[in-house]
């Protein structure tokens with residue numbers, strides 16, 4: 264069946280085929296489109312090609328394409344006249360500045376009535392942008408900014424999609440930096456409450472009394488300094504969603520108050536005597552197992568059941584190697600758009616180290632590693648030298664093996680854990696907190712308490 268209307272040819276001649284082809288190829292912004300004649304001379308060179316190779320059309324048209332792209336140096340044999348079509352072949356054509364750029368090559372040859380090669384159309388897509396597109400293909404997900412190709416994550420995304428439109432309380436479990444807040448926001452955005460507020464609080468970041476006042480508000484004169492009535496997060500999130508991060512750190516006395524809100528949709532502000540009714544959906548997150556916390560007597564069992572109506576587990580990045588590549592390229596492409604450096608390939612050794620790494624700070628750490636590479640490195644290839652020191656030391660693999668939380672060790676005190684975590688992770692607070700099995704806020708408090716420098 265024809266893919267154009269019977270009027271297409273008439274419209275094409277009215278618009279002018281040149282103009283239509285130019286506009287069409289402009290739409291393929293992330294790569295180079297060009298056409299060659301039977302002798303391989305360039306007949307058409309898109310704006311994307313000018314941009315990618317730094318070569319204006321006037322300097323290319325009429326010249327042999329093999330010479331233009333440096334293929335005659337033996338780098339990339341053409342083979343199109345023999346093969347007829349080529350799909351996703353990895354080639355490394357040369358830019359005007361002599362650098363080579365790794366691309367996927369897709370090309371189709373034309374043959375005349377005698378079967379002679381009559382020219383071709385080619386599309387070269389830089390590896391960097393191609394990887395982003397892979398991220399959008401069907402075996403991967405991009406759901407409210409949550410990117411993944413990992414089967415366990417895809418399963419989690421499926422649950423999130425289904426549960427979003429319900430009122431169910433969701434408990435997200437995952438290490439620091441695995442995307443718990445991102446998921447909470449996605450749940451809110453997909454829910455009928457999306458026009459109402461989404462408020463978040465880290466339960467580990469405040470002292471118990473401040474936390475109580477932040478969550479439930481206080482009336483004027485409730486305590487010294489309470490000079491005016493303050494509406495808490497529950498009141499401000501009315502109609503919307505409240506995200507309770509690090510819920511396992513909630514003190515027992517506040518757990519009772521939270522349970523009451525969940526059961527009765529009402530609470531009494533600090534120092535008040537009248538109950539306030541609210542309609543708030545709770546999404547909670549923790550890096551700990553609430554069951555273990557219940558067993559240890561630190562968490563109320565009834566509250567655990569109320570919170571984990573729908574549990575969602577986000578696996579650590581080290582258990583989803585498929586995502587390392589996807590997230591790396593996503594982050595690289597964001598920097599490519601805005602930064603002065605343009606990265607289009609990752610050196611094999613650098614890639615190996617990135618894949619072998621244990622990522623104690625998970626996706627947040629990966630984003631920081633790419634930011635580091637753009638800050639310190641130069642050139643189109645992201646090399647080993649562009650990575651933070653922990654990737655370059657020969658003991659990278661050994662470190663990555665050690666970085667799991669030190670459950671097996673007997674510690675004399677907490678100060679030892681904090682010190683060791685800082686040492687092993689080279690002072691990276693996020694990674695150190697994860698190593699020590701603490702939230703960032705708890706880790707920060709402990710470090711201050713024991714006066715340990717990073």
Ligand SMILES: Nc1ncnc2c1ncn2[C@@H]1O[C@H](COP(=O)(O)OP(=O)(O)OP(=O)(O)O)[C@@H](O)[C@H]1O
Nearest residue numbers: 408409410411438439440441442443444445626627
């Ligand atoms: N699957 C993902 N795809 C894209 N970006 C992600 C993904 N997961 C996490 N991120 C990004 O990583 C960073 C950390 O994510 P987020 O704050 O949601 O983690 P978290 O688990 O809530 O961390 P913490 O417990 O330390 O607060 C954010 O910049 C977030 O956008």
